[in-house]
Amino acid sequence: MTRGRHRHPLLLEALRAGEVVVEELAERFGVSASTIRRDLQHLAGEKTIRRTYGGAVIAHPLAHSLAHPLPETSLKEREAQARPEKAAIARAALSLLAEDDILVLDGGSTVAAFGAGLMGRRHAIITNNLPLVGVLAGAAGLTLTVLGGAVRAGSMSTLGPLAEAALRRLTADKAVVSGDGFVAGRGLCEAAIEQVSLKSLMMEQAGEVVVLMDSSKLGRATQGAWAPLPRRWTLVTDAGATQAQCAEAEEAGARVVRAGS
Structure with missing residues (x-):
């Protein structure tokens, strides 16, 4: 107590x-x-x-979080959080793919869980998610392009001008992204402006945007850098997402998929 x-x-x-x-x-x-x-x-x-x-x-959720952002957790800590929810989200998101889709994959543990499920499928993959490189490199049916640039140790991902310059020369059918939180009207939040700059470019270079996010992050504004979402996008979340959380996302243009519901 x-x-x-x-x-x-x-x-x-x-x-x-x-x-x-x-x-x-x-x-x-x-x-x-x-x-x-x-x-x-x-x-x-x-x-x-x-x-x-x-x-x-x-x-005042936005003002409060911007004035007092939460300490950023390490990738290892995030990997240990909400594991069943992330696994369910990954399975549901995999069902949305078409054969031979070109995918651009964001950094983060939820996208990594999704990426690991691509083994045995046929896709061209573009990513800054470094943990996925060892998993997917050389896998039959997959081609892998890694975005170079500065390495951000907290998320084990690349970012910055070099990553963005490479991405501008590429296009994808779907961008699969995540974030530290989602708020309608603001988009996805992250700790660093470089993260949301590359995330925004991923969404611009793709025909469709799929956001993978467990329900604890919906309506949460814990960091101060924001990536706006397109007019139409897909949210894949877990079965614990409330009606209010889903309605907020739908009002922001999302098609909501609740994994396991």
């Missing part, structure tokens, strides 16, 4: 993922519903959150 003001940062972290209700928070933190209501009332008094019927939301 967490105590007093020590709960407040944890409550804010829970709320960054979207609206939650008092009873869920009470169960999560092992306290009574009345205790959670007092915590929320305190945070509302500081104008950090906004109370809703039965729960609360971050008062």
Whole structure:
């Protein structure tokens, strides 16, 4: 059980993922519903959150996250998070591909899970996702183009002017991308402007955009650099995505696929 003001940062972290209700928070933190209501009332008094019927939301999610971005986790840490959800998302996304599609694959652990499922298929692949290189290089039926450039150790991906210059000479049927979070009207967030610059170019160079993102990241604005999404795109998420999260994505132009639902 967490105590007093020590709960407040944890409550804010829970709320960054979207609206939650008092009873869920009470169960999560092992306290009574009345205790959670007092915590929320305190945070509302500081104008950090906004109370809703039965729960609360971050008062100004974009401003709050830009002022206090969360520390970026390592690729190894991200690989250990939401593994069943990422595996289900990868399987669902693979079913959207046509034979011989040319694919441009973003960095990140969710896209890596998807990329590993391409073994035994026929595709031309363009990627900056370095962990995928050892997996896919030399695989029968696949051709692999690696975007050169500066290596970003936190995500084990390449980026920068060299990667962008190479990508501008290429086109793809589908761009398969992810991000640290999604907010309607803003797009996908990442920690560095170089990440979203290359991600945006991937989406521009492809005929279709497929975003792979587990439900904990939907409606979440934890980083300060943004890649806008096209007017029409596909979101592949897990079965835990709420109706509100799916509706927000649909209003932003998405066709939503809930893996395993």
